[in-house]
Amino acid sequence: MPNRVTESAQFTREEVMQAQRCHxxxxxxxxxxVTPIGMHYLLIHYDIPYVDPGAYELEVxxxxxxxxxxxxxxxxxxxxxxxxxxxxxxxxxxxxxxPRTVFVPWFDGAIGCAEWTGTPxxxxxxxTGLLDGxxxxxxxxxxxxxxxxxxxxxxxxxxxxxxxxxxxxxxxEVNGVPLPPQHGAPxxxxxxxxxxxxxxxxxxSITAIAEPFDGFQQGNQYRYKRSADxxxxxxxxxRPRAMMAPPGIPSQLGRTRYxxxxxxxxxEGRAWSGWGPVARVEFSADGGRSWEEAELGGRIGRFGWFxxxxxxxxxxxxxxxxxxRATDAAGNTQPPDAGEPWNHGTYGINAVQRVxxxxxxxxxxxxxx
Amino acid sequence: MPNRVTESAQFTREEVMQAQRCHxxxxxxxxxxVTPIGMHYLLIHYDIPYVDPGAYELEVxxxxxxxxxxxxxxxxxxxxxxxxxxxxxxxxxxxxxxPRTVFVPWFDGAIGCAEWTGTPxxxxxxxTGLLDGxxxxxxxxxxxxxxxxxxxxxxxxxxxxxxxxxxxxxxxEVNGVPLPPQHGAPxxxxxxxxxxxxxxxxxxSITAIAEPFDGFQQGNQYRYKRSADxxxxxxxxxRPRAMMAPPGIPSQLGRTRYxxxxxxxxxEGRAWSGWGPVARVEFSADGGRSWEEAELGGRIGRFGWFxxxxxxxxxxxxxxxxxxRATDAAGNTQPPDAGEPWNHGTYGINAVQRVxxxxxxxxxxxxxx
Numbered sequence: 001m002p003n004r005v006t007e008s009a010q011f012t013r014e015e016v017m018q019a020q021r022c023h024x025x026x027x028x029x030x031x032x033x034v035t036p037i038g039m040h041y042l043l044i045h046y047d048i049p050y051v052d053p054g055a056y057e058l059e060v061x062x063x064x065x066x067x068x069x070x071x072x073x074x075x076x077x078x079x080x081x082x083x084x085x086x087x088x089x090x091x092x093x094x095x096x097x098x099p100r101t102v103f104v105p106w107f108d109g110a111i112g113c114a115e116w117t118g119t120p121x122x123x124x125x126x127x128t129g130l131l132d133g134x135x136x137x138x139x140x141x142x143x144x145x146x147x148x149x150x151x152x153x154x155x156x157x158x159x160x161x162x163x164x165x166x167x168x169x170x171x172x173e174v175n176g177v178p179l180p181p182q183h184g185a186p187x188x189x190x191x192x193x194x195x196x197x198x199x200x201x202x203x204x205s206i207t208a209i210a211e212p213f214d215g216f217q218q219g220n221q222y223r224y225k226r227s228a229d230x231x232x233x234x235x236x237x238x239r240p241r242a243m244m245a246p247p248g249i250p251s252q253l254g255r256t257r258y259x260x261x262x263x264x265x266x267x268e269g270r271a272w273s274g275w276g277p278v279a280r281v282e283f284s285a286d287g288g289r290s291w292e293e294a295e296l297g298g299r300i301g302r303f304g305w306f307x308x309x310x311x312x313x314x315x316x317x318x319x320x321x322x323x324x325r326a327t328d329a330a331g332n333t334q335p336p337d338a339g340e341p342w343n344h345g346t347y348g349i350n351a352v353q354r355v356x357x358x359x360x361x362x363x364x365x366x367x368x369x
Numbered sequence: 370m371p372n373r374v375t376e377s378a379q380f381t382r383e384e385v386m387q388a389q390r391c392h393x394x395x396x397x398x399x400x401x402x403v404t405p406i407g408m409h410y411l412l413i414h415y416d417i418p419y420v421d422p423g424a425y426e427l428e429v430x431x432x433x434x435x436x437x438x439x440x441x442x443x444x445x446x447x448x449x450x451x452x453x454x455x456x457x458x459x460x461x462x463x464x465x466x467x468p469r470t471v472f473v474p475w476f477d478g479a480i481g482c483a484e485w486t487g488t489p490x491x492x493x494x495x496x497t498g499l500l501d502g503x504x505x506x507x508x509x510x511x512x513x514x515x516x517x518x519x520x521x522x523x524x525x526x527x528x529x530x531x532x533x534x535x536x537x538x539x540x541x542e543v544n545g546v547p548l549p550p551q552h553g554a555p556x557x558x559x560x561x562x563x564x565x566x567x568x569x570x571x572x573x574s575i576t577a578i579a580e581p582f583d584g585f586q587q588g589n590q591y592r593y594k595r596s597a598d599x600x601x602x603x604x605x606x607x608r609p610r611a612m613m614a615p616p617g618i619p620s621q622l623g624r625t626r627y628x629x630x631x632x633x634x635x636x637e638g639r640a641w642s643g644w645g646p647v648a649r650v651e652f653s654a655d656g657g658r659s660w661e662e663a664e665l666g667g668r669i670g671r672f673g674w675f676x677x678x679x680x681x682x683x684x685x686x687x688x689x690x691x692x693x694r695a696t697d698a699a700g701n702t703q704p705p706d707a708g709e710p711w712n713h714g715t716y717g718i719n720a721v722q723r724v725x726x727x728x729x730x731x732x733x734x735x736x737x738x
Contacts, residue, residue, distance in 0.1 A: 010379035023392030038407030
């Protein structure tokens with residue numbers, strides 16, 4: 001049963017229910033170097049499972065010499081690391097595309113850069129002694145549901161090389177507090193640089209396997225396909241993206257921004273790529289017809305987003321469309337529009353952000369206070 | 370400019386953007402007596418303003434003998450209380466109604482019961498010495514935007530009696546951590562029993578005033594009106610509602626539940642009312658044609674929700690619709706449908722929750738693992 005796609009400019013009840021369960025980061029949250037607790041995006045395929053932290057055990061098995069059962073205390077007694085990690089859902093930007101897959105109707109907000117605390121995964125895999133036949137490690141969550149007619153636990157794999165990389169961790173805290181249930185309590189995987197589907201939450205087991213995993217969330221979902229019946233290529237690392245904290249004040253519904261004319265408006269934002277460090281960020285105030293170089297700032301930690309800033313001279317009243325785009329050290333950048341190239345799952349849509357702004361003369365509008 | 374309403378079974382882009390900024394509590398979160406951090410619903414009219422906690426000052430003024438300017442340290446040095454408080458948006462249930470107002474397209478999830486820590490408001494009002502002409506207290510937030518064409522700070526008032534009630538506090542922590550930005554940092558009002566619009570976030574000032582406040586969010590919005598041009602009655606306290614944590618496992622998109630036949634299925638939920646303690650909760654497995662008495666549990670704190678439970682005998686395979694309804698000590702209960710009576714802002718829609726469940730024979734479905 002393939003994903004449904006829709007060309008409608010309207011959204012279904014199912015999509016709105018998804019949007020309310022799987023929420024965005026607020027764009028104004030880009031001002032925070034580390035995304036505050038509760039503001040980070042959430043993607044939950046089924047329900048948030050209840051896992052008793054006191055009774056919790058992680059099974060590490062499959063093609064290993066010494067299977068392990070680790071309690072949460074065992075995990076916490078291991079070497080402890082804290083890393084700011086840029087996370088992003090592979091579906092970010094989906095609602096800018098047409099047609100789009102019917103799942104979470106993300107605009108630009110399925111992002112967040114939190115500080116995750118846990119223990120590195122690599123040494124655990126070493127201690128279990130992977131057998132020669134092992135080619136991948138499978139991560140299985142406690143979350144179970146029926147997706148496109150197939151009942152399943154959420155599970156995804158990584159190659160041995162990816163699973164052992166610097167920064168890949170089993171995390172039990174975020175921003176210094178125990179993981180909240182919706183972020184994978186009591187223990188989740190965190191895979192820097194990859195889209196979020198790789199960072200399996202509510203981790204139940206880790207299994208070394210002899211063949212590349214081709215289960216639902218890897219062989220069917222999260223693939224770049226031109227049509228439903230094509231096998232396609234796996235969705236892996238985050239494509240480059242720059243975003244700005246929108247200036248001025250918003251209209252409530254349309255989210256148009258209002259700023260007063262004759263000002264230099266400081267614009268701040270963040271940029272990232274899973275394919276290399278961010279090399280440049282550009283800014284446009286005319287819908288992408290002309291671009292100016294923004295000032296690229298430092299990176300938050302080893303795996304977080306980069307800051308950037310620009311001063312926009314909002315001299316003349318009128319309507320503007322602000323945009324920004326990132327280019328990474330590998331030369332990848334962002335397309336102007338969401339359909340380039342379109343894919344069936346509407347994954348990895350990294351078209352430039354477009355922020356409508358009205359520059360107005362002071363005093364020309366109705367106000368209450 | 371009145372609210373727009375729509376009869377569409379589909380949702381607009383504006384509504385989806387609202388749904389992603391203003392997120393629901395996950396229904397499975399009803400299992401937690403205190404809603405975990407980040408899972409509590411959010412309603413944000415404009416942007417989340419950035420308020421520097423170090424430079425923060427609350428102005429208390431208007432018709433008072435001694436105006437005050439209180440820093441966050443001043444507030445924290447005052448008597449400290451922690452209360453579990455049931456919060457709910459006045460728009461909960463809106464998307465079950467037709468037509469509905471175009472704002473946040475809530476289904477049932479604009480709820481949460483967190484533990485708020487702060488200082489009682491009443492003694493602060495006493496210390497300032499309210500002058501004889503004062504009839505209400507106005508609360509103004511730092512959040513500013515353009516709503517229905519009118520630029521404004523978010524502000525709402527309470528009568529002196531309501532403002533001085535037990536439980537009304539200026540809160541600076543939630544669930545034991547400093548308020549996150551999206552919940553009103555560094556200081557917000559918390560008004561138990563009322564819908565959430567009364568609990569003004571990012572509090573800038575408190576002003577004793579001589580006339581009942583009739584500004585936008587009180588004289589125009591948040592009123593029960595039969596038509597856009599009627600003045601209507603103010604929206605105040607939470608109407609009674611019971612909700613259940615849905616049993617079984619979900620389908621990803623439709624959120625239909627699946628349970629295996631021949632089981633006794635434990636159902637757990639919460640219930641509340643702003644008009645009095647919850648007196649009874651009933652449960653129905655046949656779409657509300659027949660009702661069984663559920664077991665009413667204790668209340669979480671003085672201002673939180675009540676627990677309830679029921680055992681559902683899911684003997685025969687088939688399709689079911691589970692419902693629950695609360696009745697409070699004042700005799701208020703929930704209507705079966707969202708249109709009874711309809712109001713222009715689609716506020717206070719407390720129709721019974723309806724949870725579709727498929728009871729199936731074990732082994733009759735396709736599964737991956």
